[in-house]
Amino acid sequence: MNAVLLDTHAWAWSLTADSRLTARAVTVIQQADAVLVSPISLFEIGQKVRLGKWPEMQPYIHGLAELLERQGGRTVALTPDVCLKASTMDWAHRDPFDRLIAATAMANGLPLISADTVFDGLSTDQRWIARLW
Numbered sequence: 001m002n003a004v005l006l007d008t009h010a011w012a013w014s015l016t017a018d019s020r021l022t023a024r025a026v027t028v029i030q031q032a033d034a035v036l037v038s039p040i041s042l043f044e045i046g047q048k049v050r051l052g053k054w055p056e057m058q059p060y061i062h063g064l065a066e067l068l069e070r071q072g073g074r075t076v077a078l079t080p081d082v083c084l085k086a087s088t089m090d091w092a093h094r095d096p097f098d099r100l101i102a103a104t105a106m107a108n109g110l111p112l113i114s115a116d117t118v119f120d121g122l123s124t125d126q127r128w129i130a131r132l133w
Contacts, residue, residue: 002034003032003033003034003110004035004036004111004112005036005105005111005112005113006037006041006073006112007101007115008037008040008041008044008045010025010114010115011041011073012054015067020115022133025113025133028132034074035071035073035074036073036074036108037068037076038100038101039076040097040101040104041097042064042075043097045057045061046061076104076110079107082100082104082107083103085103086102086104089102091121091122092121093121095118101114102122105128105129106127106128106129109127111129111130112129112132113131113132113133117131119131
């Protein structure tokens with residue numbers, strides 16, 4: 001199975017057909033057998049909308065789960081092991097959303113679709129597959 005995990009912004013941009021989503025990212029998403037999103041991405045979007053940091057997502061906030069389903073995507077489990085891995089992995093990056101998304105990608109052997117180059121700092125971890133953009 002050819003599956004990918006979308007970083008929060010990549011999923012949001014796919015909802016709005018945002019031009020910041022690269023052609024390569026669009027192709028990978030379209031060719032994937034499974035497109036996955038971490039439940040933490042829904043929390044991140046909600047948190048940022050509530051704090052006024054992502055107002056363009058306000059119209060989508062109450063229907064995110066349904067939008068993901070209509071896109072043919074699904075959430076991947078946020079397990080105790082993923083949470084523990086996110087909190088203990090040797091990575092200087094402190095953002096809890098990114099740490100959970102990275103740990104989810106590693107635990108499930110998934111490449112991550114993300115514009116965020118901070119994930120490239122994980123390239124020496126043998127559990128890390130790749131950041132695609």
